[in-house]
Amino acid sequence: xxxxxxxxxxxxxxxxxxxxxxxxxxxxxxxxxxxxxxxxxxxxxxxxxxxxxxxxxxxxxxxxxxxxxxxxxxxxxxxxxxxxxxxxxxxxxxxxxxxxxxxxxxxxxxxxxxxxxxxxxxxxxxxxxxxxxxxxxxxxxxxxxxxxxxxxxxxxxxxxxxxxxxxxxxxxxxxxxxxxxxxxxxxxxxxxxxxxxxxxxxxxxxxxxxxxxxxxxxxxxxxxxxxxxxxxxxxxxxxxxxxxxxxxxxxx
Amino acid sequence: xxxxxxxxxxxxxxxxxxxxxxxxxxxxxxxxxxxxxxxxxxxxxxxxxxxxxxxxxxxxxxxxxxxxxxxxxxxxxxxxxxxxxxxxxxxxxxxxxxxxxxxxxxxxxxxxxxxxxxxxxxxxxxxxxxxxxxxxxxxxxxxxxxxxxxxxxxxxxxxxxxxxxxxxxxxxxxxxxxxxxxxxxxxxxxxxxxxxxxxxxxxxxxxxxxxxxxxxxxxxxxxxxxxxxxxxxxxxxxxxxxxxxxxxxxxxxxxxxxxxxxxxxxxxxxx
Numbered sequence: 001x002x003x004x005x006x007x008x009x010x011x012x013x014x015x016x017x018x019x020x021x022x023x024x025x026x027x028x029x030x031x032x033x034x035x036x037x038x039x040x041x042x043x044x045x046x047x048x049x050x051x052x053x054x055x056x057x058x059x060x061x062x063x064x065x066x067x068x069x070x071x072x073x074x075x076x077x078x079x080x081x082x083x084x085x086x087x088x089x090x091x092x093x094x095x096x097x098x099x100x101x102x103x104x105x106x107x108x109x110x111x112x113x114x115x116x117x118x119x120x121x122x123x124x125x126x127x128x129x130x131x132x133x134x135x136x137x138x139x140x141x142x143x144x145x146x147x148x149x150x151x152x153x154x155x156x157x158x159x160x161x162x163x164x165x166x167x168x169x170x171x172x173x174x175x176x177x178x179x180x181x182x183x184x185x186x187x188x189x190x191x192x193x194x195x196x197x198x199x200x201x202x203x204x205x206x207x208x209x210x211x212x213x214x215x216x217x218x219x220x221x222x223x224x225x226x227x228x229x230x231x232x233x234x235x236x237x238x239x240x241x242x243x244x245x246x247x248x249x250x251x252x
Numbered sequence: 253x254x255x256x257x258x259x260x261x262x263x264x265x266x267x268x269x270x271x272x273x274x275x276x277x278x279x280x281x282x283x284x285x286x287x288x289x290x291x292x293x294x295x296x297x298x299x300x301x302x303x304x305x306x307x308x309x310x311x312x313x314x315x316x317x318x319x320x321x322x323x324x325x326x327x328x329x330x331x332x333x334x335x336x337x338x339x340x341x342x343x344x345x346x347x348x349x350x351x352x353x354x355x356x357x358x359x360x361x362x363x364x365x366x367x368x369x370x371x372x373x374x375x376x377x378x379x380x381x382x383x384x385x386x387x388x389x390x391x392x393x394x395x396x397x398x399x400x401x402x403x404x405x406x407x408x409x410x411x412x413x414x415x416x417x418x419x420x421x422x423x424x425x426x427x428x429x430x431x432x433x434x435x436x437x438x439x440x441x442x443x444x445x446x447x448x449x450x451x452x453x454x455x456x457x458x459x460x461x462x463x464x465x466x467x468x469x470x471x472x473x474x475x476x477x478x479x480x481x482x483x484x485x486x487x488x489x490x491x492x493x494x495x496x497x498x499x500x501x502x503x504x505x506x507x508x509x510x511x512x513x514x515x516x517x518x519x520x521x522x523x
Contacts, residue, residue: 050422053426055422055425055426072428073425073426073427073428074428075428077426078426079423079426079427081419081422081423082419083419085417085419085420085423087420087437087438087441087442089441089442089444089519098427098437099427099428101437102424102427102428102429102433102437103427103428150427156426
């Protein structure tokens with residue numbers, strides 16, 4: 001197991017009271033697996049990612065990544081936020097190497113790695129440009145390369161396509177999916193879009209409303225080997241979609 | 253010039269736009285000329301008392317005298333120097349305090365009521381205190397300027413720092429950033445605009461501080477000239493000084509805009 005969560009619980013304290021965000025979450029992920037988490041909005045999906053990323057300490061249970069307990073953000077785990085969050089005052093190059101600068105690993109070897117990624121994903125000629133000079137899809141690819149720069153083995157994707165319009169979202173998500181498969185990463189995607197989850201992942205975890213518990217796990221073995229767009233045309237897609245849809249609406 | 257074909261509608265639009273711009277500029281000039289002419293004529297015909305309200309020609313004459321005696325540069329220079337020193341101190345120290353407040357939310361919570369009081373207090377009231385404590389000289393004038401600009405700088409910059417996108421801070425943390433790196437790689441750069449706006453506010457406030465300070469205690473400077481002129485009932489001198497002050501303040505404001513452009517270029521915000 002590259003990610004292993006055992007009975008993870010998280011309760012926030014605030015002046016207004018206690019908020020139980022996560023309750024008894026246990027699941028594991030194999031290396032190279034793509035798992036999506038869907039759940040009603042505000043159920044604690046993002047919180048779960050924060051816990052795995054080492055940004056929040058759970059109030060119960062254990063989280064291990066690659067065999068080690070999580071205590072702080074680790075270079076093994078890459079994180080992709082809801083928007084690209086490229087820094088407008090930096091060039092594309094200095095945006096994608098931000099993580100290297102922060103970890104003081106801005107070495108020729110690492111830079112060569114980033115150059116390879118930029119080359120491979122068609123951004124090499126834009127290194128000197130500003131984020132505002134790029135299209136939405138290109139910005140999203142830059143954000144992914146910023147995450148891949150430090151060569152993490154796990155990617156946490158926090159609704160990374162939610163800010164894009166429908167058309168762009170379809171192409172960008174297929175794009176990102178290809179990159180993740182090609183770079184052999186383990187990926188955990190949080191989304192509220194059931195279709196997106198089915199078209200990209202190997203398994204889907206459905207969370208309940210707050211406090212989040214795992215309601216069910218759907219395996220998508222029947223869709224193995226199909227591209228995200230091909231998956232949307234299969235009968236299995238609709239079966240899973242309807243099943244997940246019913247579960248999500250059971251809470252409303 | 254590009255050999256582009258312009259549609260007749262486009263040509264007409266551009267021509268109308270240009271006409272409008274010329275009209276605005278002409279009217280602006282006309283307002284100034286009209287005002288000066290009316291003032292001069294009214295004074296010459298003694299419709300108004302030139303001893304009380306002066307006149308453009310007398311103001312020019314006074315400026316000429318100031319220039320010939322060499323006093324012009326002494327007074328303008330003194331005030332400008334005080335303003336620049338007060339501006340730099342207020343901006344730099346205020347920003348440093350704002351950084352400390354961002355760094356420590358505890359400190360910020362602790363000092364909040366004091367900042368509210370300091371912000372509400374009219375800082376000019378502190379003038380006599382500075383004179384007693386620091387002495388009747390340039391140092392008091394600069395202290396006054398500092399008192400006026402620093403509180404606004406602290407509050408503006410602190411609010412700016414706090415409004416940094418929390419999702420971007422979260423991203424920085426996942427990349428392993430320390431609080432120090434979050435400050436210098438994200439929070440400070442995302443507030444360049446706040447900083448430049450603070451510059452513009454501060455240059456105005458620094459002038460207020462310097463003139464107030466010079467009213468209270470000074471041997472040279474534009475504030476000194478205004479007070480001196482009014483005391484000896486030399487309204488020509490007062491009017492001439494106000495004109496000089498307006499010119500100096502505008503030049504300095506333009507200087508700040510140029511500085512903003514320069515810094516933005518150096519920091520790579522604009523290319």
